[in-house]
Amino acid sequence: MKNKIFVTISFVLFAFCFAVFYLGLQKPNIYTPKLDKQIELPNFAGNDFFSGEKVISDNLLKKNSYYIINIWASWCIPCRAEHSFLMALKNKNFNLLGINYKDNNSNAQSFLNELGNPYSKILSDKNGVTSIELGAYGVPETFIVNKEKKIIKKIIGPINNENFNEILELIK
Amino acid sequence: MKKLIFFITFFIFLSNNYLLAVDKPSELENKIFKNLRCLICQGQSIYDSQSDFAESMKIVVRKNLETGMSEKDIYQFMKKNYGEWVLYNPEINKGTYLLWSLPIILFVIGGAIIIRKLGVFKK
Numbered sequence: 001m002k003n004k005i006f007v008t009i010s011f012v013l014f015a016f017c018f019a020v021f022y023l024g025l026q027k028p029n030i031y032t033p034k035l036d037k038q039i040e041l042p043n044f045a046g047n048d049f050f051s052g053e054k055v056i057s058d059n060l061l062k063k064n065s066y067y068i069i070n071i072w073a074s075w076c077i078p079c080r081a082e083h084s085f086l087m088a089l090k091n092k093n094f095n096l097l098g099i100n101y102k103d104n105n106s107n108a109q110s111f112l113n114e115l116g117n118p119y120s121k122i123l124s125d126k127n128g129v130t131s132i133e134l135g136a137y138g139v140p141e142t143f144i145v146n147k148e149k150k151i152i153k154k155i156i157g158p159i160n161n162e163n164f165n166e167i168l169e170l171i172k
Numbered sequence: 173m174k175k176l177i178f179f180i181t182f183f184i185f186l187s188n189n190y191l192l193a194v195d196k197p198s199e200l201e202n203k204i205f206k207n208l209r210c211l212i213c214q215g216q217s218i219y220d221s222q223s224d225f226a227e228s229m230k231i232v233v234r235k236n237l238e239t240g241m242s243e244k245d246i247y248q249f250m251k252k253n254y255g256e257w258v259l260y261n262p263e264i265n266k267g268t269y270l271l272w273s274l275p276i277i278l279f280v281i282g283g284a285i286i287i288r289k290l291g292v293f294k295k
Contacts, residue, residue, distance in 0.1 A: 006288075013281070042253060102224055128228025129235065135253035137211050138225065 041149045044133040046123030049100055049108070055123060060097065066171045067095045067145040070119070071136050073103045074111035079140045082158035083115045089164075090118035094171060098122040101131055101139050144170055197230075204233050204246055207260045217260060 045056045061067055068089060072079040090096055098119035100108050105124070125131055134143065137156050144153040144167060153170060155163050197205065205219035210226045218226040229250075236246050250258050262268045 009281075102228075127231050128224060129232050132225070132228045132232045132253070136225075137254075 038146075038150045038152055039135075041143075041145050041151055042133055042135060044130050046099065046125055046130040049098070049105075049122035049124045052124075055121075060121060061145065061149060063149065064147045065095060066147060067097055068167065068171075069097045069099065069134070069143040069145060071099045071101050071125075071131055071134075071139050071141045073101045073139050074107040075103065076101075076139045078158040080111075080115070082140055082160075083118070085159040085164045086118040087116050089167065092168070095120055099125050099130055099134070101125050102128055197234075200243065201230075201234060201237065204237075204243055205230060207247070208233070208250060209258050209260060211254070211258075 041057070041061070043057050045054060047053065048055050070086060086096060096119045098121070100122055102125065123130060131139075131141075140158055142155040142159055142163075143151050144155075146152045153166070159167075202219060206217050208218045208229060210216045210218050210221035210223060211229070212223040212225050213221050216226075218229045233246055236249060241249070247259055256262050256265075256267070262271070264272050
């Protein structure tokens with residue numbers, strides 16, 4: 001009798017472990033954060049790209065207005081690919097805030113001269129601290145911030161057609 | 173020859189001094205670095221990684237320690253920005269209780285098996 005219980009428990013345990021590992025194998029190894037969860041926009045600070053003055057997020061983002069925060073760099077090839085979408089968003093009168101990640105100022109300037117400047121304000125993030133304070137995962141990355149200063153959407157990687165339409169849908 | 177040895181020793185002494193002068197992370201900083209996951213190379217901690225984002229995270233940790241944040245506060249700050257996933261030592265909650273309790277359960281069962289096999293309590 002005791003032996004039977006022992007065998008049953010062992011079997012159940014084995015089956016449980018098997019199921020956990022089997023299900024684990026089905027999941028992709030690469031973590032993708034939840035992008036649609038609304039989170040409070042963290043406070044962040046940086047230096048103005050042109051004047052070098054220190055700017056804090058509270059003074060930068062006004063309530064009752066939507067913002068698109070975009071992290072970019074001149075050395076980042078996908079940033080080049082998404083730039084036309086950013087210019088299109090600018091033409092639709094959206095507030096775009098750029099964060100220039102670990103970049104050389106003159107390279108960044110020629111990038112903007114070549115492709116156009118879609119941003120109403122750019123912060124220079126020389127050591128990457130601003131991006132970490134914002135909770136960024138890489139370059140390029142785009143945050144959609146609503147009127148209550150909550151991040152309602154994060155786009156990791158370059159903006160594509162689908163993302164672009166989604167942004168238009170979100171900010172009506 | 174003596175002069176050469178003198179210069180070599182002098183040079184080693186100088187370079188060693190220079191290396192020591194470079195800002196080395198403290199023990200606490202290293203402990204925190206080892207418990208934070210790198211965002212780019214996800215199998216590594218930021219302690220092991222030299223990616224741009226890992227380096228930025230190290231700067232943020234240092235900056236926060238300087239402003240008087242405790243180790244726990246820093247973990248909370250990172251958790252708020254990146255989720256529980258960023259910590260290598262996740263806290264006990266409903267999503268992780270199995271993770272924490274399974275080794276103990278397996279240890280107890282294993283111990284029970286050994287005791288049974290050895291017949292410790294058999295009269």
